[in-house]
Each structure stands twice: as C-alpha cells, then as structure tokens.
Amino acid sequence: MFFMKRRNIKDKIPIPLRNKYILTIIVFAMWMTFFGKQSLLTHIKLSLQLNEMHNEMERYREGIEKIEAERAEMEEDIEKYVREKYFMSKENEDVFVIRRK
Secondary structure, eight states: OHHHHHHHHHHHSOHHHHSHHHHHHHHHHHHHHHSSTTOHHHHHHHHHHHHHHHHHHHHHHHHHHHHHHHHHHHHHOHHHHHHHHHOOOOTTOOOOOOOOO
C-alpha cells in the first residue's frame, strides 16, 4: 500500500521536472533572476538608479552653464549688473529696469 502511494506522488510530478538536468537549469535560472549580487532584479534597480544619476548630472550641467553665463555677464559690465540687480544709482539719478517676459 505504501509503495502505491509513493508511486502516485511521483506520477503527479510533471515529466520535465523529473529530469535532473532540467530541474538544475530551472533552479539556476530562478537563482540568477531573483537572488545574488548579479540578479536580474538588481540589474534593473541599478539601471534605474543610473538613469536618475544621469538626469541629475544633466541638471547640474545646465545650472553650471547658467551660473557661468551670469558670471561672464557680471565680469563684462559690473556697473550695469549692480544697477539692475540691486537698484543702485548715482546721486540725482533714477534707474528704471524694464523686464521682458
């Protein structure tokens, strides 16, 4: 009786999973997909993080270019910059700043 039950359990396992090589390949594929340092999930997370860092780097580059342009403008005409930015003027002089949108 016990022998028959054991055989029924073995028959319930699909035929491809009975092959030890296929079973080893399936376990290895699952291990590489979900566990370990080189898993597929880890690669996806690192790719997303890398894309975020590239975007952040691009934002910083744009900010640096903007600041360098302002610095160059300040060095070219310091008096103009001070008058427009801080509304400084000489005695008996009015400064009007017209900003275009």
